[in-house]
Amino acid sequence: MAIEGVKAKEQGKVYVGNLDETAKRAKQLLIGRLKLGKAVDWATSFSLWPVHLTTSCCGCEFAAAWSPRFDGEQFGALPWVGPRQTNLIIIEGTVTRKMACAVKVTWDQMPAPKFAIAMGACALDGGIFYNSYNIVRPWEIIPIDVYIPGCPPRPESVARAIVDLQRSIRSKGIASKWVEEGVRPDKPLVAPKQDVCSWWRG
Amino acid sequence: MSLVEVLASIVFYPPIYQLVIVGLIVTLGVVIIILWFERKATARVQRRLGPYHVAPKLAGMPQLLADLLRYAFQEIIIPRTVDRGVFITAPIIATVLSILPIAVVPFTSIPDYWPIPMDYSVLVALAISTVSPIFLVLAGWASNNKFSIIGGVREAFIITAYELIAILSILSVSAATLSFNFIDIVNAQMNTAWFIILNPIAFMAAFLAVLMSTSGFPFEIPESENEVVAGPFTEYSGILYGLNMGAAYMKRFAFSIILAVAFLGGWSPLTPGEGILYGYLLPSIVVIIKAFILMMVFSFLRSVYGRYRLDQALQGAWRLVFPMALIGFGIGIIEAYLGLT
Amino acid sequence: MPEQQLMLLASSLLVASMIVASYYVIKAKDLVYASGALAILGSLNAAFIALLGYGLIAAFLVIVYVGAAVMFIIVSVSMLGGAPIETWEPERGIISAAAVAGALGIIVVSSGIYAAYTSPTSPVDLGRIASLIVDRYLVVISVIFVALAATLIEAIAIARRRV
Amino acid sequence: MPLDWSDPFVRSTLSLVIIPLLLVLMLLMAIMFLRIVTATSRDVASLEKYKELRYEAGNPMKGEAKSKVSMQYFGFLVIFLAVEPAIILLAIALTVPQALTGKLLYLYGVFIAVYTPLLLYAVKEARRIEAWMID
Amino acid sequence: MSVSVIGGPKRESDLKIPGTEVRKIEKDLYEVFIGPQHPGSGHMRIIIRVDGDVIVEADPDMGYVHRTMEKLGEIRQYIKNIPLFERMAIQDACNVTVPYVLALEKILDIEPPQRAKYLRSLLCEINRIAAHLYGFGIFGVFIGHSTMYMWAFADREVMVELAEKLTGARLTHSYPIPGGARRDMPQDFPQAARKAARYMRRRLEEYRKIFLDNPVMKARMEGVGYIPKKLAAELGVVGPVARASGIKYDARYNDPYDAYDEVDFEIPVFEEGDALARAWVKVEEIKQSLRIIEQAVDWLESHTSEAPIHDKFWAKSPPLWKKVFEKEGRVKLLPMMATMKIPPGKAFARGETARGEIVYYVESTGDSIPYRVRIVSPSARNAIVFKYVVPGHRVMDLPTIYGSIDYFPPEADR
């Protein structure tokens, strides 16, 4: 009897308190039963809002990519102000040690199905600053989806990166799987080797 | 009764129709279309394309749908630093309150289809509209974020600037008709002329007040991104932010409906007739179209103007627009005195 | 009639939530939320008054009191920095509260005014009120104008720093 | 006895209280549901340690946010609050019969006469922001 | 905020009763970080302390884009430094590299041929317009006028297109090299340049209507960020900021280089010293730059095409190179350029970029790499404005000032 009571209690706990279970069921309901996965992927791919984080001079071409001639907004990508409302981060060139902290913080503060594009030679392997003592390779801090070579890349390249990202989101169903599993399925998480904000003294 | 009739009687039951059908569904549609229009029009003035690839044949119309869906399926981060309860509920209440004024605006002159038969519907509409900003301020405070709090306080200051102007200028219509009843107001307009012609100064003031109240350019100060990021909504993510973003537009829609009824003659070219279709649906569509045109004008201004500074907006409101509203009010009384309406 | 019962149900709910809101006003740690609760209290109060049949007062209350005065309090409080640590002296409070409760209770019960309420037979006539204001109480209203103007000057004089 | 759905009281309660309340509840539930649906797994949360901290323009959190934001436009607030009741009082008098509009005009005149010089003064005072610093 | 007790012996006794502590709110200033992830700042952080809406203290925290150019310049060959220094301000690439090349030429004691000078000046002016438009765009978006941003960037594309025609790259031209320039002007260039100039002049009129004379924008700019002449000289601000404050200084005028002593143009100087004046300086400068472009194009068209590089690097070139030049207008580089040794010496050179004067100090010890390169870029010198001009303004003025001084962090941080 006692055991049964305990069991019932535990079960009750599971039922009420275990959010993971509820979440799983809800996800299954939405993505699995209601077949919303496609819609989520579609919506995410056409609503990639890059967060405003100009890390370096590639920002010029980033700005040009949203200028009338290249108009990034035609892809539904609207540069937005705060990280909480966006889902794409474009690393615009060099990430210095000081900036690495901002990159990490911004990336962390973006809500989940989120993507990253590294723009410019500096963001790949340092470009012309490959042996500088003050730069950090962004792929050591955050997982990057698309790399754009060039210094600076032409705005079309940015557009191409967005198109590429859109296609892979839709073809691989990244966003819906991400929502379903709560974690990005096809890319490992990146853990920075050292604390990039260690210099920050509040 | 057939099923259609039952359904119609439920759907067209005034509170449900005005709040759920017009208030929520139409507003959502209008917001989506107006946001699309805003982006497209701004893009046009700015010599670019605007949303396009999401549906090239529809000129990118579903863009906002995509944004909405994306927001819906984005993680809702509730930071550890915020005050959870208020953080979540305040924007919801603000959103619902911001469309609530629609509930007291009649869309037709037939009493059966008034949601609330009331002698002082103008006053009540104004009263309801004054409450919702409070929750925005609270949301900003609950966010526990420097930018949010500054944004919230700015919001509060902007309220002080526009609220009186809105009240005065919209009531100038009441002054001219000596009634707080929207029906009387619309009837008066149908008898003489629209109040936008009879009292353009009041309309201008009301227009500016609405612009301020919904932080449209050039008064987009509480959310002025260059200092306070997203104002009171800085910490909101996912659908909560989508709600917040929609709330300003919903409020603008509610106000536009009030303006359309008060100044643009309501259902004016149409005389509501018998039956739900002629008595309720068509007049309401006329009103909504008028409100929509107003909203398009509001949206267009975004591409021409930047934003004022907070103190300039306050000063401008008190030194230029408030006297304007007062004069408009005076004109209203004088019109009543002369018996023009 | 069901409408009446509905009304009673609504009003008892309103009363309950009013009491909760007013308790929250006193007890909330954060003064901004306390003021927010005051706004809610004001709105509920307006709703109750509207239930009593005085819609005009309700609208007036919401516009002037909730929309302006409480807004003003909220802004001032948040500008003054939210919640500084307060000192509470519950003894003082309990004593006075008990006294007030006793006194009010005795007055209300003994004088029988608890049964004084009669719902207005017809909605308040706006035209009558307006006529009263502009006809009979013209001077009074003018005086109120002047009084409000005086508070404005007073407030400016007090709140402003002498520079 | 069934409810009379066309009763003004029922209608106003429905449209001003119950439906809005239901809307609020619905939205709240929808949001809670979506929050549960879109929650990320724990391993991500452990890696992204800044996620749940306050947004501070790309910096780690610092200082207290709920602090004094004493804007110097307090004066405008004061004006607003002092003028608002007067305006509404004036507005309430609007529903006079047409015969009395002369008196209404007179009241309006009184209002203008009382408040114009005052407002001029008050706005002038409110613009001197250095006088309105809380400290 | 701190917890403390208001002084006085009477209160001391109160302290013993629990629950009577008083939290004293000191005149604590609200510390707000503007940046680095903030739409009101680019790649920098400005720590402002506000009292309500008034900024009491502003502390520019630069270095978010510090890419150690001076150090890298010390370990790389002279010619490799040109692309390196160019990355300071890529939308103004030619202007920031020309003074470096000038310094090298001073040490080498050579002078580029006239054609190279004109070509460089031509590209410099195209860059200047592009950079001014960039600044305009950023300024516009900073005070909330997104149309200004879009228009400026749309018209900037015209200039970029010209530069691309001339050099083969959109922004990072790496155009000047010691002793000359890397490419000659293509055939269809003059016509396009003249068209662009006429187009630009008309557009400036429209800018005036929608931005500079727009009452809303004017209200935001007028009297904001006022820098009197004395203060401007004291702070050593440069470029449009200085010229808007009435300082008659322009490196093109005070120390002419390249073709600037042969073309006819004006240095607009305003006295007002506020954000509006700074915007107007840019407009006037764009007009003058258009004049220079037209003159340079005329000159280049009327003179025969020859390799725009000093004979030292061209005289002994193989025939293939001449063929390449004739066919594509491309100047081949000598392989020895890579490891070119430069005689010992120190040189100091200045040039006027769009944002102001840039100075280079190059010290050579006769090696193939410089011993020391010191760069002081205009934005680095203008950064001091944040500290001395911003306090006392309202929070909403900060972006106005930031935008109007056209601060570009990668340039400032080097």
Place this chain on the structure above:
Amino acid sequence: MPARPVAKALPKRRGLFEGFKGNIAAISLGVKYLIDPKRFTLIYPNEYIKLDPGYRGFIVLEKKKCINCSSCARICPAAAMKMIKLPEPDPRHPGKTKIKLWPVINYQRCIFCGYCVDVCPTEALYHVPYHDIVYENLAEMDWDLETFTKPPDYPTASEGMPVKYIVDEERGLVKVKAQEGEQ
């Protein structure tokens, strides 16, 4: 003629009416562009810019022209161009191999400065006129000799049609169709 400083003054306009006029001017300009936007937006994947032949795009090695002189690697400012040592049959001593140096490029670093192309004594390197290629992983960008000797895939060309921009007096830039076969 040398430059000269000229003192200018802001156009001074004051008053309510001027403000009104300014507003009207701004709004009417906005309406003008709303009606005729004069836009020249590139609708990207459907159209792509055909760059001038002189454009400094991706770099390709013509192996047979290369004389293995290492000049390109020496001048490369980003150390993107490196020489690799590859054994190769020695033509003079059959049966033996000799080590030859070949340039390879690393697009993780290349800044497209074109120095290598300009310095190559035999024009063994040339630019292809396209630039908009992106990669999904880093390793793909470090090219080996074989990849370096042929032009990179250009997916855009198969998706859209080429356009060209020409400078125009009225509209700034005008988008025109690039002729097929036109270089």
Place this chain on the structure above:
Amino acid sequence: MVMAMEDVILGQLGFIAAIAMAVIGVYGFASSRSLVRQLLSIEVLFNAVLIMVVILMSFSPLNATLLAIALISIVSGEVIVVVAVIAAVYRFSRTFESSIMEEEGV
């Protein structure tokens, strides 16, 4: 006129609310020493008074309306002055403590 039962209950509910709020308001006013909290308590008290006024004056709806309107106007006037005083006190003493006023003899 016969009083409907519902009316009486409504009135009693109003009284209950009013008394409860008055008690709470007085409690808050007396027990807190923070000026702001005292202001809020007074506002609660005011809400109680308003309900009472409306109920008590209900035999004459016009008068009730007029009185309530006047009351609300005056209270919002009062709020400015009180907040102004709080700001002044705060500026003077850097606290919201009411005892500071007693000490300084304000």
Place this chain on the structure above:
Amino acid sequence: MVEGLRFMKLSEEMVRVVIEKVKKELGDLVKSVEEGKGYISIKVPLNRLREAAVKLKNMGFDHVKSLTVTDYKKKGVFEVMYMASSYLDEELSRIIVSLTVEIDRNNPRMPSLSDIWTSVEFQEREVYEFFGIHFEGHPDLRPLLLVPDIADLKPLTKDFIVKEEPIFKS
């Protein structure tokens, strides 16, 4: 046009006049005055630096264009040059004078000139972090560009070595 002179658009005459003037004004303060390429170099002893700066400022050299420090590791000194010029005086604005001092490399301390030339304030901070030179009397001597742990390495001194990659790929 004489080669090599074109860059100083002003005549040699003018430079000479300025040199004379500087010599006269500064008198015995200067160690030497020379004409360099693009600037006039004035060497002063460290202990008279402030005096010389004040005199230069009074002459009309109202701002500093560049604070250049060079690390001569072999000599064991830092050479600190204040490249000053003028805005308000048009003649002087064509000329750049460099006020040069040498300080000990192992004990880098010198008086700050930021109260004389405000424009040098940020550059002194920069030099402080890159070279570790301590400016006495500077109002706000903090690192400007670098994060603290890198600033400790004093990256612009010749002790801090950055390597280029070889041109061969292994």
